[in-house]
Every structure is written in structure tokens, then in C-alpha cells.
Amino acid sequence: MGYTIAIAGKGGTGKTTLAGLIVRILKEKKLGSILAVDADPNSNLAEFLGTPPKETIGSILDDVASHLDKIPTGMSKDRFIDYRIQTAIQEQEGFDVLTMGKPEGPGCYCFVNNVLRGIVSKLIKDYDFVVIDNEAGLEHLSRRTTREADTLLVVSDPTAAGLRAAQRIYNLAQELNIKTKKNLLIINRSNTTPKNMVKELDFLGNIAEDADIQKFSLNGHSLLDLKNDNSALEGLRSLGDKIWH
Numbered sequence: 531m532g533y534t535i536a537i538a539g540k541g542g543t544g545k546t547t548l549a550g551l552i553v554r555i556l557k558e559k560k561l562g563s564i565l566a567v568d569a570d571p572n573s574n575l576a577e578f579l580g581t582p583p584k585e586t587i588g589s590i591l592d593d594v595a596s597h598l599d600k601i602p603t604g605m606s607k608d609r610f611i612d613y614r615i616q617t618a619i620q621e622q623e624g625f626d627v628l629t630m631g632k633p634e635g636p637g638c639y640c641f642v643n644n645v646l647r648g649i650v651s652k653l654i655k656d657y658d659f660v661v662i663d664n665e666a667g668l669e670h671l672s673r674r675t676t677r678e679a680d681t682l683l684v685v686s687d688p689t690a691a692g693l694r695a696a697q698r699i700y701n702l703a704q705e706l707n708i709k710t711k712k713n714l715l716i717i718n719r720s721n722t723t724p725k726n727m728v729k730e731l732d733f734l735g736n737i738a739e740d741a742d743i744q745k746f747s748l749n750g751h752s753l754l755d756l757k758n759d760n761s762a763l764e765g766l767r768s769l770g771d772k773i774w775h
């Protein structure tokens with residue numbers, strides 16, 4: 531079974547950035563095979579890792595639904611969807627990426643979630659590490675895409691409102707009975723350590739505001755191209771062992 535790291539937090543706190551940096555560090559450390567899962571319907575993890583997805587679970591579901599004739603004779607629709615998703619996993623140097631995306635049009639994307647949940651629970655067996663970048667609104671957690679995780683890593687800013695959001699995420703994970711072994715908090719983009727933390731979350735440390743990270747995301751550059759001595763990367767390296775051990 532792979533070691534699962536589920537990253538959560540309110541929008542804009544830096545979940546995707548930290549997910550990308552964690553993938554980079556795990557890859558550098560050569561600790562084993564890695565699957566990065568972009569479980570945010572407004573996906574950008576693959577892009578942060580240098581390769582925007584050609585296909586997502588959402589786009590595959592759309593395609594299958596509108597071209598039922600493409601399903602090979604003798605194959606069930608579900609098996610065909612599974613097969614298509616397997617082929618949509620992007621194989622990069624040192625890690626793979628699977629992107630959830632969303633189906634076209636308005637309405638619920640529960641079905642994409644269900645498909646993602648099913649596929650992730652199968653894929654967890656094939657990788658040593660699974661890093662899941664969850665969406666801000668926690669729809670995932672509430673629809674139980676991530677039913678268990680070795681580490682729940684909550685990302686927050688140092689404000690009282692940010693920490694309240696972090697607390698809500700932890701509470702929701704508990705209410706939903708999501709089994710976690712470690713519950714961690716990182717304060718991102720700031721060196722301020724608030725006095726009143728979330729008591730149920732172990733405070734790991736701060737990742738400072740880093741000008742290059744900001745520049746890279748503005749220009750659409752891959753986090754894999756950040757300099758090796760980048761301050762956020764170094765910061766995360768020093769906290770890392772507590773995240774994946």
C-alpha cells in the first residue's frame with residue numbers, strides 16, 4: 531500500500547504549490563514510485579509539475595457518454611472508463627500524474643468524484659507514495675474521495691480566519707470518519723507563528739513567502755525548474771520527513 535498524503539486547506543493557501551514541491555522532493559529522495567493526484571476540479575497540479583493534462587477523468591466521462599459507440603463490443607462501459615483512465619495517467623520522469631478535472635456543463639460532479647475514488651483506491655496499491663491535492667471547498671472530503679490518508683496536511687495562512695478554516699477541515703475529516711494517522715498543519719507564505727493554533731493538528735512549521743514561486747506561477751513555469759536552493763523548497767525539505775514517515 532502506498533503512503534498517502536492528502537493536502538487540504540482553503541483556496542489560495544498554497545495546496546497545489548506544496549503538493550508539487552512534495553512530489554519534487556519525494557522524487558529527489560528516490561524513496562519509491564509516486565502518483566500525484568489532482569483532485570481539484572479546477573485542476574492545475576499537472577501544470578505546476580510542467581505538463582498540463584491532455585485528458586482528465588471529467589473529459590473522459592464526457593467523451594464516453596457522448597460516444598457510446600466507441601465502447602468495444604464485449605467490454606462494459608465501466609471497464610472501458612477504467613481503461614481510458616489508466617491510459618490518461620501521465621508518466622513523467624520520476625512520477626505519474628492523474629487529473630480529475632470536471633465534466634462539461636453545470637451541475638454536480640459527484641460521478642467524477644466516485645470514479646476518482648474508485649480508481650485511487652485501486653492505484654494506491656501500485657505506488658509507494660500518493661500525493662493528493664484536494665480542492666478548497668472540501669467537496670471531496672465530504673464525498674469521501676479520500677477515505678483514508680496516512681497524512682492529512684492542512685495548509686493555512688497565519689490569520690485567525692485561516693486557522694478557523696483549518697479547524698473546520700480537521701473537524702470535517704473527523705465527522706466523515708476519514709482515517710488519518712497524522713494530522714499536520716503548515717503555515718505557508720509567512721514566517722509568523724500564530725499563538726492559537728489548531729490543537730488537534732500538529733504544527734509542522736512555516737514556509738516563507740518566496741518571490742520565485744510567485745513568479746513561476748505567474749509565468750506558468752514548472753516547480754520542477756525552481757532552483758535547488760529555493761527557500762520554500764529548502765523549508766519543505768527540512769519538514770518533509772515528518773510528512774511521509
Ligand SMILES: Nc1ncnc2c1ncn2[C@@H]1O[C@H](COP(=O)(O)OP(=O)(O)O)[C@@H](O)[C@H]1O
Pocket residue numbers: 539540541542543544545546547548718719737738739740741743744747748762
Ligand atoms: N510559499 C509561497 N511563496 C510565494 N508564493 C506562494 C507560496 N505558496 C503559494 N504561493 C502562490 O500563491 C498562489 C496560490 O497558490 P496555490 O498553490 O495555487 O494555492 P491553492 O492550491 O491552495 O489554491 C499561487 O500564485 C502560488 O504561486
Ligand SMILES: [Mg+2]
Pocket residue numbers: 545546547570574663
Ligand atoms: Mg490548488
